[in-house]
Amino acid sequence: MVDKSSRAIGAVRQSFAPWNDPSARPLIRFEGVTKRFSDAVAVDSVTLDVYENEFFCLLGPSGCGKSTLMRMLAGFEEPSGGRILLGGEDLAGVPPYERPVNMMFQSYALFPHMSVEKNVAFGLKQEGLPKDVIAARVAEMLKLVQMERFAARKPHQLSGGQRQRVALARALAKKPKVLLLDEPLGALDKKLREETQFELMDIQIELGTTFIMVTHDQEEAMTMADRIAVMDAGRLVQVATPGEIYEQPRNRFVADFVGDVNIVDGTVTGREPSGLWRIAAPGAAGPLAVDDPDESLDPGQAVAVAVRPEKMTVSRERPEGENAFEGEVWDIGYLGDWTVYRIRLDDGRILRVTRANTTRFVERPIDLEERVFIGFLPDAAVILSS
Numbered sequence: 001m002v003d004k005s006s007r008a009i010g011a012v013r014q015s016f017a018p019w020n021d022p023s024a025r026p027l028i029r030f031e032g033v034t035k036r037f038s039d040a041v042a043v044d045s046v047t048l049d050v051y052e053n054e055f056f057c058l059l060g061p062s063g064c065g066k067s068t069l070m071r072m073l074a075g076f077e078e079p080s081g082g083r084i085l086l087g088g089e090d091l092a093g094v095p096p097y098e099r100p101v102n103m104m105f106q107s108y109a110l111f112p113h114m115s116v117e118k119n120v121a122f123g124l125k126q127e128g129l130p131k132d133v134i135a136a137r138v139a140e141m142l143k144l145v146q147m148e149r150f151a152a153r154k155p156h157q158l159s160g161g162q163r164q165r166v167a168l169a170r171a172l173a174k175k176p177k178v179l180l181l182d183e184p185l186g187a188l189d190k191k192l193r194e195e196t197q198f199e200l201m202d203i204q205i206e207l208g209t210t211f212i213m214v215t216h217d218q219e220e221a222m223t224m225a226d227r228i229a230v231m232d233a234g235r236l237v238q239v240a241t242p243g244e245i246y247e248q249p250r251n252r253f254v255a256d257f258v259g260d261v262n263i264v265d266g267t268v269t270g271r272e273p274s275g276l277w278r279i280a281a282p283g284a285a286g287p288l289a290v291d292d293p294d295e296s297l298d299p300g301q302a303v304a305v306a307v308r309p310e311k312m313t314v315s316r317e318r319p320e321g322e323n324a325f326e327g328e329v330w331d332i333g334y335l336g337d338w339t340v341y342r343i344r345l346d347d348g349r350i351l352r353v354t355r356a357n358t359t360r361f362v363e364r365p366i367d368l369e370e371r372v373f374i375g376f377l378p379d380a381a382v383i384l385s386s
């Protein structure tokens with residue numbers, strides 16, 4: 001049994017990176033998978049490996065093809081092109097109930113007239129397992145989701161979060177190799193949702209089941225996933241760890257979709273001997289210096305510079321040795337733990353800067369309509385070339 005503190009999760013997860021190991025075999029492989037519905041392409045030549053024990057998230061806007069990709073893995077849809085392999089075997093023609101894959105939907109779809117216990121036992125009974133095996137498995141699953149005390153209740157006697165856990169127990173009862181979760185926490189309020197995220201992560205580690213979760217909530221994906229695939233219009237845009245997606249987004253779409261970001265357009269003017277790229281950006285107080293590993297940029301090339309709001313500062317004096325924009329404080333949003341400043345540049349563009357409120361009182365806080373400088377260091381920014 002895994003220690004259920006989040007520190008233990010961190011330790012387990014830090015060393016878990018089979019995708020970086022050339023000798024590791026994926027559990028699931030999508031090979032150029034395409035799905036067409038009459039004239040529309042829902043999934044467009046997706047090639048993707050998912051590893052055993054991985055908590056994998058498909059993230060993207062509504063209609064980008066996340067559910068269709070999962071439904072093909074579950075066997076509810078057949079690909080129009082390409083193959084899906086599980087443990088090296090082609091799944092083509094294998095019916096859903098013969099795949100070691102189970103799916104948990106957002107609408108928990110518990111049987112209303114059955115007790116919690118009977119709901120969890122349902123799939124096992126259908127399989128014709130002996131009674132004592134079923135009873136032991138049901139008890140194990142209810143313990144796993146901490147619902148033993150509620151075994152005799154009917155779904156309508158449970159809260160949303162409790163129903164969600166029963167659905168999870170039911171989906172896991174047959175011990176699938178892969179559990180597909182389609183917006184599993186969509187119906188929960190924010191607080192319960194966050195708690196349940198950590199519970200779900202604990203359970204996934206405890207069982208070692210491969211989880212593939214669909215979500216359009218980027219914070220949820222960042223919290224839970226080992227890796228995230230960002231999808232747009234049926235295609236994979238970037239597949240990487242949450243940290244890489246956030247700190248090194250591949251393009252504008254990813255930078256914009258995951259987290260808050262300021263994007264300013266500019267032109268490459270050259271590279272310093274230190275390796276910093278020089279970018280001329282309209283409205284900046286001097287040329288920008290950006291530390292970006294991209295070697296392929298050319299002078300004269302149009303690029304975008306992306307900076308997260310928490311990596312910028314607001315000050316009355318121009319920050320020395322930093323990139324800077326000058327503007328006027330347009331809005332201040334106080335969120336308790338954070339303050340958000342919206343600064344209007346002279347050409348009308350607005351940049352957002354956030355500051356963590358680490359003390360309760362600030363002397364002479366920056367006020368509306370003040371002239372201020374926004375500063376950021378060369379390594380706070382990334383260059384987006386597409």
Ligand SMILES: Nc1ncnc2c1ncn2[C@@H]1O[C@H](COP(=O)(O)OP(=O)(O)OP(=O)(O)O)[C@@H](O)[C@H]1O
Nearest residue numbers: 037041042060061062063064065066067068069216
């Ligand atoms: N059975 C179907 N027939 C026709 N078009 C479909 C069918 N299922 C999905 N589509 C279309 O395929 C595209 C992808 O749908 P999909 O449900 O995979 O998106 P999604 O990313 O899961 O969206 P959401 O977050 O809204 O659930 C959409 O344009 C959708 O309208």
